[in-house]
Amino acid sequence: MTVETGESMESGMADEQPGEPTVVFNDGPAKLAFRVGGLFLVAGLAALLLQALRLSAPDLLNVAGVSFGRLQPAAWGSLTFGWAVVAALGAAYYVVPRLVGPLRLAPLAHVSVLAVAVGTLIGIVAVLLLESAPGAQLEFPIYADALIIAGLVLGTGVVVETTRNRRAFISIWFYAASFVFGALGLLLANLPFDGLAHALSLRVGQASVWTLIIGGAVGTLYFLIPRAAGNALYSAKLSAISFWTLFGVFGWIGPALMTYGPAPAWLDTIGALFAIATLVPVAAVLGNLGLTLQGRWPDITGSSVLTLSVASLASLALLSIHLMGLGVRSSSAVVQFTPWVEAGPMLVVAGVATFAFLALRVEAAGDRAVSWPLRGLIGAVFGLVLVIWINGLATGLTWLSGPNSQDFTNAGPGFSNTIVQQVGFDVVRWVLWIPIVAGAAFAYLTWTRWNDELIEPVELSPEPSIEVATEANDA
Amino acid sequence: MPSTIGLGRMLFGIIVLFVVMVMTVVVFPAVESGQADPSLRAITYGNLDAFAAGASSPQAADALAELGVAAVDVHDGWVLYRNEGCVQCHTQQVRAIVTDVGLGPVVGAADIALTPFDLTGHQRLGPDLSSVGTRLGSDELETVITDASQRHGWTTMPAYDYLTADEISDLVSYLSTLR
Numbered sequence: 202m203t204v205e206t207g208e209s210m211e212s213g214m215a216d217e218q219p220g221e222p223t224v225v226f227n228d229g230p231a232k233l234a235f236r237v238g239g240l241f242l243v244a245g246l247a248a249l250l251l252q253a254l255r256l257s258a259p260d261l262l263n264v265a266g267v268s269f270g271r272l273q274p275a276a277w278g279s280l281t282f283g284w285a286v287v288a289a290l291g292a293a294y295y296v297v298p299r300l301v302g303p304l305r306l307a308p309l310a311h312v313s314v315l316a317v318a319v320g321t322l323i324g325i326v327a328v329l330l331l332e333s334a335p336g337a338q339l340e341f342p343i344y345a346d347a348l349i350i351a352g353l354v355l356g357t358g359v360v361v362e363t364t365r366n367r368r369a370f371i372s373i374w375f376y377a378a379s380f381v382f383g384a385l386g387l388l389l390a391n392l393p394f395d396g397l398a399h400a401l402s403l404r405v406g407q408a409s410v411w412t413l414i415i416g417g418a419v420g421t422l423y424f425l426i427p428r429a430a431g432n433a434l435y436s437a438k439l440s441a442i443s444f445w446t447l448f449g450v451f452g453w454i455g456p457a458l459m460t461y462g463p464a465p466a467w468l469d470t471i472g473a474l475f476a477i478a479t480l481v482p483v484a485a486v487l488g489n490l491g492l493t494l495q496g497r498w499p500d501i502t503g504s505s506v507l508t509l510s511v512a513s514l515a516s517l518a519l520l521s522i523h524l525m526g527l528g529v530r531s532s533s534a535v536v537q538f539t540p541w542v543e544a545g546p547m548l549v550v551a552g553v554a555t556f557a558f559l560a561l562r563v564e565a566a567g568d569r570a571v572s573w574p575l576r577g578l579i580g581a582v583f584g585l586v587l588v589i590w591i592n593g594l595a596t597g598l599t600w601l602s603g604p605n606s607q608d609f610t611n612a613g614p615g616f617s618n619t620i621v622q623q624v625g626f627d628v629v630r631w632v633l634w635i636p637i638v639a640g641a642a643f644a645y646l647t648w649t650r651w652n653d654e655l656i657e658p659v660e661l662s663p664e665p666s667i668e669v670a671t672e673a674n675d676a
Numbered sequence: 677m678p679s680t681i682g683l684g685r686m687l688f689g690i691i692v693l694f695v696v697m698v699m700t701v702v703v704f705p706a707v708e709s710g711q712a713d714p715s716l717r718a719i720t721y722g723n724l725d726a727f728a729a730g731a732s733s734p735q736a737a738d739a740l741a742e743l744g745v746a747a748v749d750v751h752d753g754w755v756l757y758r759n760e761g762c763v764q765c766h767t768q769q770v771r772a773i774v775t776d777v778g779l780g781p782v783v784g785a786a787d788i789a790l791t792p793f794d795l796t797g798h799q800r801l802g803p804d805l806s807s808v809g810t811r812l813g814s815d816e817l818e819t820v821i822t823d824a825s826q827r828h829g830w831t832t833m834p835a836y837d838y839l840t841a842d843e844i845s846d847l848v849s850y851l852s853t854l855r
Contacts, residue, residue, distance in 0.1 A: 255834065256801075256832055259825075259831070259832050259833060259834040259835075260834050260835055263834045263835065263838075264838060265838045265839075268760065268761070268834060268836070268838075269761070269764065269765070269834055270760045270761025270762055270763075270764045270765065271759075271760065271761050273761060273764045274761055274764065328761075331759070332758075332759050333758060333759050333761060334793075335758065335763060335793050335794045335795060336794065337798045340761075357687075361683055361684070361687070364683055365683075369682070369683050369686075373683070374683070374686055377683060377686070377687060378686065378687065378690045381687055381690050381691065382690060382694060385691070385694045386694075389698060389702070393792070394702075394706070395789070395790050395791055395792045396706065396709075396710070396714075396718070396785065396788050396789040396790055396791055397705060397706045397709045397710075397785045397788060397789065398702055398703070398706035399791070399792065399793075399794050400788060400794040400796055401701060401702045401705060401706065402698075402702050403794055405697065405698065405701055405702055409694075445689075448690055448693055449693055452693075452694065452697045453697055453700075453701060455701055455702075456701050458798065459769075459796070461771040461772065461773055462769060462771065462796065463709070463769070463783055463784050463785040463787065463788055463796070464705050464709065464785065465705050465708050465709060465785075468701060468705045471700070471701060534773045534774070534775060535775075537771075538767055538769075538797075538798070538799055538800045539799075539800070540799070542798055542799050543799070597775070600775040601774055601775055603778075604774050604775065604777035604778060605774060610777065610778025610779065611775065611776070611778070611779060611800075611803060611804070612778065612779055612803040612804060612808075612811060613803070613811055614828070615778075616802070616803045616828075617828065617830045619800075620830045620831065620832055621830060623832070627832075
């Protein structure tokens with residue numbers, strides 16, 4: 202029985218045995234999102250494996266349309282919008298009905314997923330064959346971004362309408378706010394500014410898209426972890442603190458992405474301040490969900506959902522360290538423009554988002570065992586981030602050594618010093634990309650089952666309302 | 677407490693947060709830096725579309741004439757630089773720190789004023805190109821584009837030999853103005 206409306210759900214539940222009703226959800230939009238998003242995930246990761254190989258073999262498959270400079274933004278666009286944003290929409294369409302009741306405006310939910318997916322596809326084709334806009338992870342032209350923005354606006358409408366006159370849980374707050382924040386950020390990045398305003402709007406736009414992805418992932422973890430652990434959410438106050446600080450801090454890290462740049466020096470201070478301040482929402486999320494796991498820590502390694510959820514939280518914690526490296530002037534002078542910067546999108550998209558949304562996918566598939574491809578995926582992502590960081594530090598120190606010793610400058614023949622120390626790192630990096638691609642492909646190809654039955658009434662969802670949590674833990 | 681705030685009011689709060697953020701980290705810095713006069717570099721690249729259409733500011737026209745490049749070629753090379761994704765590996769942002777000593781003049785807000793496409797970049801898999809026109813001549817630039825390994829055996833730059841002769845010429849024209 203598929204539940205389409207509140208009335209039919211109520212009547213459907215009335216037909217079941219008292220105490221153990223079966224509710225079947227209309228998971229069409231969520232299924233569509235994960236089916237389409239998974240393709241973008243695997244394709245994007247495979248493209249990045251090719252890019253990594255090209256650093257060791259520069260002319261590998263080097264033809265017009267898929268040259269290094271064109272494939273790089275296409276690959277990250279595929280992962281950022283085609284996978285992470287589409288999966289965030291899918292996660293919302295899976296989680297929200299399980300918290301408050303059947304999805305309203307389900308046809309619009311389908312349209313929102315298709316709008317983002319088609320926008321991404323158009324953006325990829327444009328970047329590969331036609332034109333490219335500037336801005337890291339924001340290279341899609343305005344007509345592609347417009348479709349993505351429309352999808353996010355529709356997604357917000359579906360979530361708000363589904364929650365209307367119902368109790369809003371913290372996960373729902375994260376989804377709705379993420380979609381609005383991301384849409385505003387993309388809009389900002391496409392405004393016809395010039396000069397410094399344009400450069401800054403691109404950095405803030407990128408930070409806003411990160412906020413969208415992180416918010417969607419954290420909202421999903423707030424649903425998954427209490428359910429998988431069988432514990433009530435630890436604290437409503439910490440949930441609220443994590444929500445407002447996350448959206449109040451992460452967008453502001455834009456200036457940290459151009460420390461020592463052409464902006465006024467006081468903006469560097471803002472960037473550094475907010476890069477450090479990311480510790481607050483991160484600590485609130487980690488503290489809240491970590492304490493929710495009390496008594497269940499030994500079970501983590503045996504549950505795919507919990508393993509992936511904890512890996513997502515760990516990625517979030519590492520992201521703060523990454524941002525402080527870029528935002529604080531003394532460290533930024535070493536690592537800015539080095540491979541260090543690659544760890545940002547890696548942690549946000551491949552770490553926080555991919556682990557959280559795959560955890561939801563495995564929950565929907567009902568698959569509990571932690572497989573070796575999954576372990577390989579998680580280990581390789583963290584290994585790659587570590588290698589990127591070390592690589593970034595080594596490059597930055599090489600750049601410092603030239604002018605300091607007056608032996609070389611970091612251009613012309615002097616740049617050979619950068620490349621020489623890079624060779625070993627390049628090999629390790631493409632080796633680590635292999636289990637990442639394999640793990641994602643394994644997940645996509647094997648988690649085909651979708652369990653859309655929930656053997657419990659919606660009202661008994663293990664994620665408590667804020668009021669319940671207040672009584673249970675904060676009193 | 678959030679339990680007393682509806683979803684609509686929460687979203688209003690998020691929008692207010694966003695607007696405050698944009699005002700602080702985009703609008704105010706841009707207004708402050710906008711008080712500086714644009715440099716010749718900014719005038720040139722800020723008006724490339726006008727150049728391509730036949731209009732030009734006297735200052736920039738003189739600068740391009742001195743380099744012996746046509747505005748329309750510079751414009752086309754600039755578009756190609758953007759679309760081929762050169763910014764994925766090259767910055768045009770020299771900072772006032774030790775690391776960037778020897779790369780050319782520091783790039784300030786006045787140098788990117790008016791520019792409708794931000795090409796300051798975010799990573800240096802290859803060297804900064806802010807002043808590449810002072811380091812390499814036209815022939816050397818052409819060699820680097822078509823097969824960088826001929827010039828530097830250690831390079832990881834792919835050969836852009838699939839570009840047409842006109843495209844390479846346009847790109848060389850653009851790069852030679854970076855100084």
